[in-house]
Amino acid sequence: MPKYALLIDYEYCTGCESCVVACKMEHDMPIGKWGIRVHDDGPWQMNEEHEGGKSFNWNKIPVPTDMCDLCADRLAEGKKPTCVHHCLAFCMDFGTIAEMAAKLAEKPKQVLFAPCDCDIDLPGADDFVIPTAKAAAGPRPRPKMAPKPPALRA
Amino acid sequence: MEFKNDLGKPWKFEEGDFTVVRSAMWSPPGCHPVGCGVKIYVDKDGVIDHVEGDENNPITKGRLCVRCLALKDYVYNPSRVIYPMKRDPKDRGKHDKWERITWDEAYALIKEKRDYFRDTYGPECMAVFSGTGRSGGILVADMAQAVLGTPNACYTQSGYACYQPRSMSCSHVLGAYYPELDYAGGLQNTYDNPTYRVPDVIVCWGKMPLASNGDGLFGHAVIDLMKRGSKLIMVDPRVNWLCTRADVHVRLRPGTDTAMAMAWLSVIINEDLYDHQFVEYWCYGFNEFVARINDPEMGMTPEKAAEICEVPVEDIYAAARLYASGVSSIAWGLAFDQNQNGNQAAHCVLALMAICGNVDVPGGQIIAEIDAAPGFEEGKKMEVNLDKADAGADGNAAEDAARPQRRIGWDAMDPELRAKTIGYAEYPLYVDNIRNAQADMMWDAVVSGKPYQIRMGWIQSTNLLAPSCCAQPQGWYEGLKNLEWCMATDCFITPTIEAFGDLILPLASCAEKDDVVMTHYAGSPVTLAACNKAVDVGEVKSDITILIELGEYLGSDALKNENGERMFKDEDDFLTQRRAKPTGMPFEDLRDIVVFQRGVNYRKYETGLLRPDRVPGFLTPTGRVELWSTAYAQYGEDPLPYYREPAFSPHTNPALAEKYPYIFTTGARNYASFHSEHRQIAVLRELHPDPIIEIHPDDAARENIANGQWVEVSNDYGRAKFKAVVSVIVKPGTVQMDHGWWFPERQADDDSRDEIIPIGEIATFNDEVLDIAMNGAEIRAAHVHSDHADEPGLYGVWISNVNDMVPNHYNSHLGYGGPYKCNCCAIKPLKESYDTDMSLVAEKFDI
């Protein structure tokens, strides 16, 4: 069962590829193999009338590969995955699927990946419960929400 | 969920089998002095196991870019040079002729050569050449003037087209060192510090800070600020990624920045959007400045600028009004330097910052406090030398006060010898300001032997052929072959060192030495951070150690104190005396805390902290921001800004545009390398394996070029091959090319040279007079072609050498800037592919 997930806020992913290289260094991956890769959509013009600000689409989205093990060795030591630790835009987050899903609901332009199963129990992981029908029937512990990102100006 | 972290750990701690050293980085390898925090994990054998970002660093908070993440692969790269080596000058270019020697032998050899050249031809026949951004690079003047005793230090980039043109304009127009985007880096708790305010608007002008991190701005701070509400204005011909997140993006034609900035000023002045109080109290020459902006001939309107810059006029109004709508901050970049008209563009942008009241306010432009004059006592009036004409003799107060780590040897030098600095007569402000020979005049000297021949060289942390930093590298190649003897300091045998090096001293990387990373070379109130030695590798030494030891070996008086003893005991003592100075603590204490945040006093022009005499105001002769520049006037330049069309403009030169229909720009950075550094780091090379050219789909269709196809680009000066990225990232008619390429997986005697070199003459000076220097000398263009097609290909350095298409001598009247970002070319598709074989790179450089 997947238990943990990577949440990526691609409004801010700059394509710096720190996640890519951090992952390769951590796992000693040779040339031609990756644990995560940045998919690149753009730039292309959304509105032919104007080419000033916000008229081009360009999103970069890191996608974990089948070699991603969610940094199992680091998790076992209680450390964050190395991609999340080093992300220059602080646009990657890691946690239980429930915790990350709650953050996903907070703003647009995010994507959630649950690349693999993981049987490591991390402290605090059980604070978050997926609200299944069964859980919803009875009283359930109130999730501790992560602090909201500062409000964006209109 | 909570995760383990290392917050609060000391500079060195044990974790499992590792000793972890907390440190801050500065090239080699990496980048400019931004000083991201790293944790270097060293195993029991004293070998780096891996590197992680240090979450204790108040700015980077654990983040790292790919270059520091791959640090280990640089440090232990199989091609790294870790022992001193020499080679007979007749074997230049031959990789198998290097022979290991000891440091003592190396120093003795240098002394023998130095003494011979000094005594036979005079000390000025020696020159030290340096590159960009590195920790040792800023020692170039000391290496030349204090260690060897020659005035000729030289950053070889035509027109010093990197940073210095901006910083010169700041010293003279603003009377303070580089005004940087205020990203709260010097404040405790950074963005949350109560004295700080998030800028309402950030302008990235000719700068892509995310990848470049120049020269003390942690680029991704812009992302932090966007998340906190800053709006973005981008002024850039390309749609770089940030432009897609910007409120306004002004896609100006390359090289027209001055027209654009004058148009913003026109809107802001004529719509009365400026800060009257700041103008009245702190600006000099506002009325004359307004008259110039509104002058029908020399001035600028948004409508006129829209035509020149080829943008919709609404974008100009929108940008100017948004800029003037709140506290705004401009991050300005290399485009100001790589432009013949850049001094004027800088003048205008400084004027924008000033008249809108954004200088030295929270969230605006931060500038550094400077030391009080020696012996200064509160209340006592001091005379401060602000006469720029005397700058050479007595020091330029603004420059020295802001950058105390400069000039050990210059002052001690005999004025007669100083006067022999190449280019001093033609470009005195340039030479005084940076104590370097003027680059284009040095190019003439090495190529033509005039006014005198340079016979001994020192390639000090530069790979100028690659070229990270020169124009017409083939000309430099031909010229530098005339060096009778040449030494080098670097971590690798670069094409430049393979070509000319007769001795290489192995340089320590930032993992193998102590250093202090000074944001903006100490000219900005952000941080001073300790680069802490983590490991030993071979027999490498740092630039600072070489300066101290070689200085002593050569008996340099400039490096002795009053008692005749050596001025700096060792590396750490040098750091304490020179680089850690603004922290008020010795290096050993800085090492313990790793990062020192300098704190920011805002509005220092009200308190006198911008001047050594502690008089309120700015460090200019008038004490104000000089919108009418007394310094420019004094050096023969127009004291007010004016627009000058790029030399290779299709607007003014239609015949040229017919032959070379594309405008080209170069110099953009990417994450995987620091200029020509990192090409042999396989994991980084994999991210960006080939030199690329960006070309618009319409142009690609016209020229029959497919995405991914290789093309040849050429103009009157040279040609080069690139792999096409067909993309609307560039405007139709404009292309953008990578710089700094060589192919370390190829061989020194590679045969790539014959296919790229046009057969031509060596050093033909045109009849065309480009400029009249201040002493009346005529500055001419020159073409240099080599007909030596059979010479070694030097790791393919000529294959994709965009700088070969950039000529020397297209500078501003003050000797600054060059047409790197506003030049012209023709493009044709190639049948062959030159794609990098990554398996070859992996095989040669895997560790």
Ligand code: SF4
């Ligand atoms: S979680 Fe670990 S293994 Fe997965 S992509 Fe990130 S760094 Fe790679």
Ligand code: SF4
């Ligand atoms: S490290 Fe972060 S910003 Fe950089 S590419 Fe990966 S997700 Fe994007």
Ligand code: SF4
């Ligand atoms: S920006 Fe410079 S100091 Fe920071 S991680 Fe990258 S190379 Fe290292």
